[in-house]
Every structure is written in structure tokens, then in C-alpha cells.
Amino acid sequence: MVEFLQLILSGLAAGSIYALAAVGFTLLWQASQTINFAQGEFVMLPAFFVLVGMTVLGMPMWPSVLFALVLSLLILGVMFKKLIVEPMLPHGTLPLVIATIALGLLMKESVKEFYGATAQPFPPVFPQTVYNIAGASISVQDLGNLAVSMLAIAGLQLFLNRTRTGRCMQATAQNPAVAEILGVNVKRMVMYTFLVNAALATVASVLISPIYLAKFSNGETLGLVAFIAAIVGGFNQIRGALAGGLLIGVIDNLSAVYISAAYRNAVPLILLIVIILVRPQGLLGTSEGRTV
């Protein structure tokens, strides 16, 4: 029982980070119908920006994180939108899918070439202490990760629901044409979405890298998990992506121990297929209107 609770907690901690990636993924889909196949690499890259800040520029950790955030906003937000998504949107989804796949490859290979293929240690954000409560060992890191990502997502929800800009962003996601008529600056709102995605990716990157180490290939699994989380939870809902992320984190942890370590990665995939068949709009999603 104690072991079970412990698995659930660490599953939630990992899942909350998956949720950050999944939320960004859903936001991009809503705002611009972009399926970002490079989402995993988006989470992998900021950790290396932090490392560059620390080792090359010799900054302490927190200024480096800030430096990474700025770079991510510029590269993963502004440049990604201006150089890739914007010129390709009129061509439909397929070329954009291909371009994001190529972008993921580009980011992965660039890190490998310019920073090396070995896993780099990453400074921990939270103290490495582990408390022993009633036989269960609970690490501060897990609790901290869970808290920070929950706060980030709650903050995002508040921003979207309570502020004028947030509501405009939601209107854009629902129906860009009508939003435009109502005087929303649609282009700017879409840009905000890309910036939010880049920021969430940076947070996820800083949280997850102390656990998995910073490695060029981290994006592969992360991207897949973010997809699954987004689809399982509901493609068009932030709380869906959140629920999906947490669920996948917990299921992944439990299946590694109780089912089989060899088929650990298979369980979320089977869940994905079952969800698509039984409830294609996702657990918390609402079905999208069909466009002709």
C-alpha cells in the first residue's frame, strides 16, 4: 500500500511535467491547427540554453534560466511562428506536419553536434532531500515539480479566463473569423499562444532535466507522451491535457511495477488506441464541430 502511494505520487510528479508539454500542444492546435511534432524537442532544448548560460557565459543558475526563457520565447515562439508556421498554414496540415518533424530533427541533431551526445548533469531546482513518512519515501523534488507545474497551469487558466487578453485568445481559438470581426487582433493572439507554449516548454525543461539529465534525445519519448496525454485528455481542453498528463504519468509508473517493465511503454499506447475508439474527443474533451 505504501509502495502504491509512493508510485502514485512520483507518477503525478512526472505526469504534471508531461501535462505542461501537452497543454502547449493543445494550445497550438486550438490557435492555429498546428500539430507540433517537435513538441518533445521543444522541451529538450531549453535545458541546453540553461547549460550554455551557465558554462559558456558563466552566469549563475537563475539568470541562466531567465536567459533560456528569453531564447526559447524568441526561437521556439517568435521564429517558429514567423518562419515556419505562418508561411505554411495556407498549404494545409500535411506540409506543416512534415516541417515540424524536420524541425525536431534539426533541433536534435544541432544539440548533438554542438553540445555533444553525452547526457549532461543539470542543476537541481529543489533540494535533493527525501523524507520518510510512514514508510513511504517522498522526495522534495517530486513535490516541488508537482507544485510548480500545477501553479503554472492554474496561472494559465486564470489568465485565459479572467483577463481580457486571455479571453481574446480563447475567442481566437474557438473561431478566428468571428473573433476578427469582433475586433480581436487574431494574429497577435496566435503569437501569444506560441509564446505561452515556449514558456511552458521552458518550465517543463527546467523541471524534468535534473531527473532525466539533459540529453539530445530526450524529446523522442517526451513528445510521444505529450501527444498521448493531449489526446487521452481531450484535444481541445486545457484541463483535458492536464488530466491526460497526470493519468499517463501514474499509469506509466504503475504498469512498470505491476505489469511488466518490458511492456511499460506499451500501456499508454494501448490506452491511446482504446480512448480513440471509445471516446475520440478524449476524456474531458467536447467534440469539435465538423467543418466543410
Next chain:
Amino acid sequence: MIPLRRLLVGIGVAALIVAPIGQGNYIIYTLSSWLLFSIAAMGLNLTLGYAGQVSLAQAGFMGIGAYVTALMTLAGIHWLFAAVASISACFLIGLMLGYPALRVQHHFLAFVTLAFNTLLFLVLRNEEEITGGSFGLVGMPRPDFFGFSTMKNLQFYYFTLVCFLLAAGVMWWILRSPWGRAFKALRENPIRAESLGLKIRRQTLLAFAFGSAFAGLAGALQSPLVQFIEPSSFGLIHSLKLLLMVVVGGAGYFFGPMLGAAVVILLPEVLRFTEGYYLIIYAVLVIVLMVYSPGGLIGLGRKLYDWMKPGQEARRDIEQGVQL
């Protein structure tokens, strides 16, 4: 136009026959693998370019074909039966996978196939008694036909070429048949196609299953060509590579996949001098190509052609009318 095209196809086939003569083993091997990847890409082009469905499991289907062929030929069954079994297996699994996925439409097929490919990889790696796990299977014999052995690389190349031409012929026939026209109608405007009485779900499903069957043939050829198969040759990344072949060449053009496969397989060789940077250059090239010509290289060629002969351009308003 038609006689010119026939002439070009004739020249192309002649070039394929002459190409490997007097070349080293490595070049013959690369050419053979280009031919078999073209077959798989051709199948994906049917699913993607003609029926408009994104499949991310084409390498997985190649894997099914390769493992079925490997296991059967290692058990002493002739390649021909093994290939038929591989193709049928892929067709059936394609039907089984596509049926539920298409029920929910659009990008869901992409995600179901993505999950399927990853699951298949896990099964191939973990079921060691059957698939040899990550050590794979080795020593698949190359087939004999009535005393004509394909053991040597050049002979095997010609054998692959025959299969390639047969597959291309079948694809040509499918596209010219009422089925093929239905696929195109489906891609252009599914709702109007439906209103014209097409059973769109069945059509899309068939396109997906046929596309998978082509991958089965490619896998059946890969197994004796490489004579060593292991799970990671059929991972998700290879499905993405096949997708890249189709789109880079030009999705929806008959010769697109062949061109795309040539670029994806040969470009790394050409860019070898850049050492580790080739994947970076490659990725940038793909992004630039997608930004400027989403129709792939053939689309780019066609654009250039139209640009040089502006008189040939269709009237804008007619074009508009066609799109309605």
C-alpha cells in the same frame, strides 16, 4: 504528351536496367534498397497523396512483411509463398487497424498508426522466442526461380527491379481504375464525393489497406536483401522517413515517391562529406522545401514549368470554380 511520357518511362526503365552493370556491391545494394523503399513509398502515396490519410505505420507494415518473410523462408518455404503471405498479412492488419481509426476521421488515423508502429516495435523486441528480440533474425536465403538463383547482388537487383516494375504496374492500374478515381475524388472533396454516392469510409479504408500491402511487399524484399533484420529498422523514425519520401517527392504524383526515395536514400551519401552535419542540412532543406513548395520536388518542377510557359496557365476564375 502521352507518347512523350511513354518514351520517358521507357528511358527510365532502360536506365534502371543499365545502372548497376559494372558497379561495386555497395552501389548495387543502395540501388536495390532504393527500389524497395520506392515500393513502400508508392503504397504510402496511395494512402496519403491520393486518399489524403496520414499513416505513420508504413515502416511497421514493412516490418510485418520482413518478419513474416524471414520466418517463413527460414522454415524452408519458398519466397514466393512467403511474399504472398506478407502482402496478405499487411492487407488484413491494415483493414483491422484502419476500420476503427477511420470511424473517428481525420488526424486520428495518424495517431492510431503512430501508436501501432511503436507497439509493434515493442512486440518485435520483447518476443524473443519468435523474433529473436533485439538480436534480430539472420541468414534469410535469397530465392531461386526455376534454377535462376538470386544469390549474387546483381541478380538480386534485377529480381527487385522486376518486383518494383510489377508493383508500379499494379499501382498504375489501381489509379486508373474506378477505385483510383474515387480515391482522388475523396482527396479533393470528401463531402462532395460522398454526395456523389461514394462510400467514402470504405474507399479510404481500401486505400489504406492497399498502401499497407505495398509495404508488405517491400518488407518481403528487404528481408532477403539485407539478410539481417532487427526491430529498430522498423521503428517510428523510419515511418517518418517514408512519409518524408512521399512528401519531398510530391504527394499525389505517380513518380513522386520514387523521386522522394532517391532523395532520402541518396542525399545522405551525397552529403557525407559534411560529416555529422548532414542531418542538420537535410532538415533545413526539408523545411525550406515545405515552405516554398508544399507539393514537393515534382510540384516545384511543375511550378517552374508553368512559370516558364505563362501562356499555359489556367484562367484564375476557372481554377476557382474547380475548387468549389
